[in-house]
Each structure stands twice: as C-alpha cells, then as structure tokens.
Amino acid sequence: MNDPESHALVTVIVDGSERVTGRDWLISSQSRGYMTGLDRVKNVLARLGHPERGLPSIHVAGTNGKGTTCAHLANMLWMEGSRVGLFTTPHLCKVEERVRIDGDIITTEAFDTALEEVRAAAHAPEPIALSFYEITFLVALVTFQRMGVDWAVFETGLGGRLDPTTLVEAELCIITSIGLDHEEVLGPTLADIAMEKASIQRPDIPFVATLPEDEDVRRVIESVVNYDYGYWVHPAWPEAVSFHDLPEHLSLVESMMDLPPVVHYSIEAHRLAAHALSVLDPDLLTFETINASLIQTHWPGRTPLSEPVLLAHSPGVVMFEAAHNVDGMRRACRDLHSHFIVHGNIEEIFFPDVIIFGATQKDDLEDFVEPFLQLLEFLDEPLVILTEPVSGRHPAVSARSLQRIFESRSASCETIVETDPEVAFEKAMSVITPIVAEARTVTGEDDVHALVFIIGSLYLIGDLLPHICDSSDLELDDQLSILQLRPPNLGMLGE
Incomplete structure (x- = not known):
C-alpha cells in the first residue's frame, strides 16, 4: 500500500533539504490510527530478512x-x-x-x-504505510x-x-x-x-x-x-x-x-x-x-494493593489501578472491594482519603463508571477529584460530564473538577496534608500516611507518573520496571 506522506518523507531525505528522523516518522504514523490487514507488515518483514x-x-x-x-x-x-x-x-x-x-x-x-x-x-524500494503499533x-x-x-x-x-x-x-x-x-x-x-x-x-x-x-x-x-x-x-x-x-x-x-x-x-x-x-x-x-x-512481578500502572508507593516530601502514598473497559473496571473494583472490605469489616489497611478518577471516551461510559460508583458506597466518603487524561489515542471524557453522572446517581462522596491531571494531583496533596498532620499529632507517630488512589484510564496514570516521580525523588524507570522487590511496611491512617 502506497502512502503519499511516507513518499514525501523519503523525497525530503534524499534531496537533503531537511533531516527527518525515525521518531518524526513514528509520530507521523499516529495519524493513521488502526489499520487492518497483515500484508503491509508481511512485506516489511520480508525486507528485514524475516x-x-x-x-x-x-x-x-x-x-x-x-x-x-x-x-x-x-x-x-x-x-x-x-x-x-x-x-x-x-x-x-x-x-x-x-x-x-x-x-x-x-x-x-x-x-x-x-x-x-x-x-x-x-x-x-517502494514506500509502505504502517501504523504506530505496527x-x-x-x-x-x-x-x-x-x-x-x-x-x-x-x-x-x-x-x-x-x-x-x-x-x-x-x-x-x-x-x-x-x-x-x-x-x-x-x-x-x-x-x-x-x-x-x-x-x-x-x-x-x-x-x-x-x-x-x-x-x-x-x-x-x-x-x-x-x-x-x-x-x-x-x-x-x-x-x-x-x-x-x-x-x-x-x-x-x-x-x-x-x-x-x-x-x-x-x-x-x-x-x-x-x-x-x-x-x-x-x-x-x-x-x-x-x-x-x-x-x-509488577505491571506498571497497577500497584499491588498491599504495596502503595511512598512519596518523598509528602504525607501521601499512592496506589494506581488502570481499567480501559467495563469488564476491566468491574474486575478492578471487585478486587478493591475484596481488599478494602472483608465481610463488612475494615481490613488492617486504610481507606483512600482522596481518589483521582479520569476516563477516555467510550460508548458505554455509564456502564464503565457504574462499578466504581458501587465501590464508593463501601468507602468512607473520600473526596473524588475528576480529571481528564491528556495523552493516549482517545480523547478524554469531560470531567464535568463525569460529575453529572456522579450527581445523577447521588454518589456517596464529594466530587470536584480539576481538568488538568497534575493540578488534580497537587489538589489531592493539599487535601491530605492537614489530615495527616492531625493524625500524627494524635498518634505521636511520624510515619503515618494518607492514601491517594488513582483509577481509570491507563493514560491518566501515564500522565501523572512522571510528575509524581519528579516531585517525590522517585526514579521513573523503577516505577516502570516489571520486576520489583516489596517496599517496607508503611504506617497508614485507619490502622
């Protein structure tokens, strides 16, 4: 399959009038979106020597x-x-x-x-158009x-x-x-x-x-x-x-x-x-x-429920849970319910004080949100900050639209809108700081932390993870690793 854009890139390079890098070519391929068929990739594999x-x-x-x-x-x-x-x-x-x-x-x-x-x-010898994924x-x-x-x-x-x-x-x-x-x-x-x-x-x-x-x-x-x-x-x-x-x-x-x-x-x-x-x-x-x-084994974007990420220079710990479809959200909330609630009793862990939630557009949005709304009924009225993922292939759902869904269901939580994910995270930090300060005063312990839970689109987590690492002396590559040792036990609110 010929693609005029790809041919133009080759012409520019051959003429030497402009340097087009492989990254430029890769980025330009994003505009093609999903492409069906295997012949294009088969042809390139043959050129690469299989x-x-x-x-x-x-x-x-x-x-x-x-x-x-x-x-x-x-x-x-x-x-x-x-x-x-x-x-x-x-x-x-x-x-x-x-x-x-x-x-x-x-x-x-x-x-x-x-x-x-x-x-x-x-x-x-002849240009073949490929998708980003291919x-x-x-x-x-x-x-x-x-x-x-x-x-x-x-x-x-x-x-x-x-x-x-x-x-x-x-x-x-x-x-x-x-x-x-x-x-x-x-x-x-x-x-x-x-x-x-x-x-x-x-x-x-x-x-x-x-x-x-x-x-x-x-x-x-x-x-x-x-x-x-x-x-x-x-x-x-x-x-x-x-x-x-x-x-x-x-x-x-x-x-x-x-x-x-x-x-x-x-x-x-x-x-x-x-x-x-x-x-x-x-x-x-x-x-x-x-x-x-x-x-x-650790899969980036999905924090093991017993192993929240401790943040330096902050009273918070962070947990992530990505879900991109109804079945994934249902399974995630099922696991969270089993973790936070055991036959109606609080486990020896802490409830989230703040939850950051964002999603990308989908036809079954209300069905996607439903398991999360059901989970909220069992939690201790956390603040939910609704935001909008920036990166990724699909546009974000308007945070205001999410808020209307929450309000129509009389969700058992307070919701606020912060469309910028980084601003939403900083808002979460400002909310938990006085909560933790009071808890540390009452308990006399300095290692008490509050939980910020980030759930929804994988792209939301991708938006926030570099910011969290930059502000907390964490190495991004460590958080992206698939092989991690367990962190030390942390003092939690609610223990």
Missing part, C-alpha cells in the same frame, strides 16, 4: 490481564536462565516501554537504531533478533486474527479473558470477540486459556482450537486441564460460582502464566521461580 522466523515465541491475547500475564511469563523464563524479549502495548510514559530485554526497557539508542532499520525497510512491533522483532533472545513474549494489540503479532512463530498461545471491548472492530457479542482472539491459535501448538463463565465463549474457543492441544485454567484447579478432561472438572467450578471472588487479577495472571509454561514443558519451572514471580 526476524520473526526461528524466534521461539509465546503469544498472548485477551480482553484484560494480557500485560500482567506477559510480565509473569517473561520474568519466569528469565528467572530460569533464559534471555527474554517482551513486547507489550500500549506504553505508559515512553514508547521504549513496549520493548524489554530481561525485564529492562531498552535504551533510547537501541530503540532508535532498530527504528531506523524498520523505516529504511518500509521506504525502499512500527513498534517491528522494532521489537529487530531488537530481539539483534539481542539474540532465547524466548520472546508478545502481547496482542487488538483482537488476534488480524493482529501483526500472529505473524510470529509461536510455540505457545494463551488467552487471558474475553470481555466486551472494541466491538466496532471485533464484533458486537462475546462470541464474536472470542472467535477473533482464539484465532491466534497455531496448528499443533499448545493453547491455554482462562476458563470463561460464558458457555458460548467456551464453545467458540473449543471450535477453533485443536482439542488435542487445548487446555483450560481455573483458580479452582491446581493445574491446566485439557479440553478432553473438562467435563469431570466442571463440577468443581460450579461449586465455586456462589462464592465471593477473592482472587486478585494479578494472582489469576500468575497462575495462568505458570500453568501455561507447565503445559509447554512440565519441567521448565521450579517452585522457587513460580513463587518469586508471584512476589516480585
């Missing part, structure tokens, strides 16, 4: 939990001595996050070197080939059947969950979406998926995947169960249906990753590796 071939890969698709599952997969393989490449999307703060080697974000220099190679291949995927492949990784883990960008990541030679395919998202591309029903995502399967390659509650979704996946290579994973089971053996295990699943869901999404992702790797090779993982990944 870096996807001979690369042992694991391919992960699903509606929610893909990134966390990929992080566990990459960390487990690395802990067992492999050199591991990881490609994920989107990024929080900088595009280099999409490509990691042994858990570390590649350097700007390494990214730009691979980017220039991809750009050269896309422009000659370019970063190709950058990852070039980098993994150059670095000689033993394994590469790929997160699907959108759907599965027509996603460029299906072009890798996967030795293991994984589905995390199936929920409604991107219906305009993937189809209007869960069954439609399941068909698209399950199509990442390869012939005679192990396929491992989280057992869905929806029977139609299960039947669709089983119709697509070779029964001899398909496996289900469920929190009730100590190991993956083959499609053939599912009937005898369903009774255990059904017996759990009425129990409150208490398994946090990160634990679900950890179990899925560990079970999937065990299907690939029963002797691949040691117990020590499985346990270490559970404790140390």
Whole structure:
C-alpha cells in the first residue's frame, strides 16, 4: 500500500533539504490510527530478512490481564536462565516501554537504531504505510533478533486474527479473558470477540486459556482450537486441564460460582502464566521461580494493593489501578472491594482519603463508571477529584460530564473538577496534608500516611507518573520496571 506522506518523507531525505528522523516518522504514523490487514507488515518483514522466523515465541491475547500475564511469563523464563524479549502495548510514559530485554526497557539508542532499520525497510524500494503499533512491533522483532533472545513474549494489540503479532512463530498461545471491548472492530457479542482472539491459535501448538463463565465463549474457543492441544485454567484447579478432561472438572467450578471472588487479577495472571509454561514443558519451572514471580512481578500502572508507593516530601502514598473497559473496571473494583472490605469489616489497611478518577471516551461510559460508583458506597466518603487524561489515542471524557453522572446517581462522596491531571494531583496533596498532620499529632507517630488512589484510564496514570516521580525523588524507570522487590511496611491512617 502506497502512502503519499511516507513518499514525501523519503523525497525530503534524499534531496537533503531537511533531516527527518525515525521518531518524526513514528509520530507521523499516529495519524493513521488502526489499520487492518497483515500484508503491509508481511512485506516489511520480508525486507528485514524475516526476524520473526526461528524466534521461539509465546503469544498472548485477551480482553484484560494480557500485560500482567506477559510480565509473569517473561520474568519466569528469565528467572530460569533464559534471555527474554517482551513486547507489550500500549506504553505508559515512553514508547521504549513496549520493548524489554530481561525485564529492562531498552535504551533510547537501541530503540532508535532498530527504528531506523524498520523505516529504511518500509521506504525502499517502494514506500509502505504502517501504523504506530505496527512500527513498534517491528522494532521489537529487530531488537530481539539483534539481542539474540532465547524466548520472546508478545502481547496482542487488538483482537488476534488480524493482529501483526500472529505473524510470529509461536510455540505457545494463551488467552487471558474475553470481555466486551472494541466491538466496532471485533464484533458486537462475546462470541464474536472470542472467535477473533482464539484465532491466534497455531496448528499443533499448545493453547491455554482462562476458563470463561460464558458457555458460548467456551464453545467458540473449543471450535477453533485443536482439542488435542487445548487446555483450560481455573483458580479452582491446581493445574491446566485439557479440553478432553473438562467435563469431570466442571463440577468443581460450579461449586465455586456462589462464592465471593477473592482472587486478585494479578494472582489469576500468575497462575495462568505458570500453568501455561507447565503445559509447554512440565519441567521448565521450579517452585522457587513460580513463587518469586508471584512476589516480585509488577505491571506498571497497577500497584499491588498491599504495596502503595511512598512519596518523598509528602504525607501521601499512592496506589494506581488502570481499567480501559467495563469488564476491566468491574474486575478492578471487585478486587478493591475484596481488599478494602472483608465481610463488612475494615481490613488492617486504610481507606483512600482522596481518589483521582479520569476516563477516555467510550460508548458505554455509564456502564464503565457504574462499578466504581458501587465501590464508593463501601468507602468512607473520600473526596473524588475528576480529571481528564491528556495523552493516549482517545480523547478524554469531560470531567464535568463525569460529575453529572456522579450527581445523577447521588454518589456517596464529594466530587470536584480539576481538568488538568497534575493540578488534580497537587489538589489531592493539599487535601491530605492537614489530615495527616492531625493524625500524627494524635498518634505521636511520624510515619503515618494518607492514601491517594488513582483509577481509570491507563493514560491518566501515564500522565501523572512522571510528575509524581519528579516531585517525590522517585526514579521513573523503577516505577516502570516489571520486576520489583516489596517496599517496607508503611504506617497508614485507619490502622
């Protein structure tokens, strides 16, 4: 496919009248948005010498939990001595996050070197237009080939059947969950979406998926995947169960249906990753590796609920929870409810004093907000600051529109509007400062802190994380790492 804009860039470079960098080309590709079809990427891969071939890969698709599952997969393989490449999307703060080697974000220099190679291949002998996502995927492949990784883990960008990541030679395919998202591309029903995502399967390659509650979704996946290579994973089971053996295990699943869901999404992702790797090779993982990944794996933008980020020069600690669709918000609020409330009693942690909430535009906005409004009914009337994410592909929902939804539902909290995310965060700090000062006076303890909880769009967290790090002597790369040690225990309000 020819693109006049790409051809113009080549002409400018050849004429020498202006220097157009790979970054300029990458940024210009954002205007193309989502692009269907695989032929463009196939052609560029051929020009690059097929870096996807001979690369042992694991391919992960699903509606929610893909990134966390990929992080566990990459960390487990690395802990067992492999050199591991990881490609994920989107990024929080900088595009280099999409490509990691042994858990570390590649350097700007390494990214730009691979980017220039991809750009050269896309422009000659005839220009091929690529999307931002396709370019970063190709950058990852070039980098993994150059670095000689033993394994590469790929997160699907959108759907599965027509996603460029299906072009890798996967030795293991994984589905995390199936929920409604991107219906305009993937189809209007869960069954439609399941068909698209399950199509990442390869012939005679192990396929491992989280057992869905929806029977139609299960039947669709089983119709697509070779029964001899398909496996289900469920929190009730100590190991993956083959499609053939599912009937005898369903009774255990059904017996759990009425129990409150208490398994946090990160634990679900950890179990899925560990079970999937065990299907690939029963002797691949040691117990020590499985346990270490559970404790140390961290997915940026989703703070483990028991491990808030301590801020220097501030009385606050921060927790993040990203959700980009209704199913993700429902799961996030379910986990938060289980964490903050146990059978109506306060756990030995503290409630948030301030919550910052922002979202990007979506057709089902009220459904997206609903789980959060329900969660607020159980909290101790926190102040909710409504704001508007700045970065990202999709425009923000007006904070005033969010406030009207809250008011129409008589939400059990006070809401204020601060459209600028950084101003919203500083407002939160100003609110908690006198609260903590009084608590420290009453208790006589200096290590008492208040919680600021940031929830909603991943892009909101991406907007705020650099600002939080700059103002609190935190290293941004540490917060973006997928492998972290637990911080020390903190004194909390409400303990």
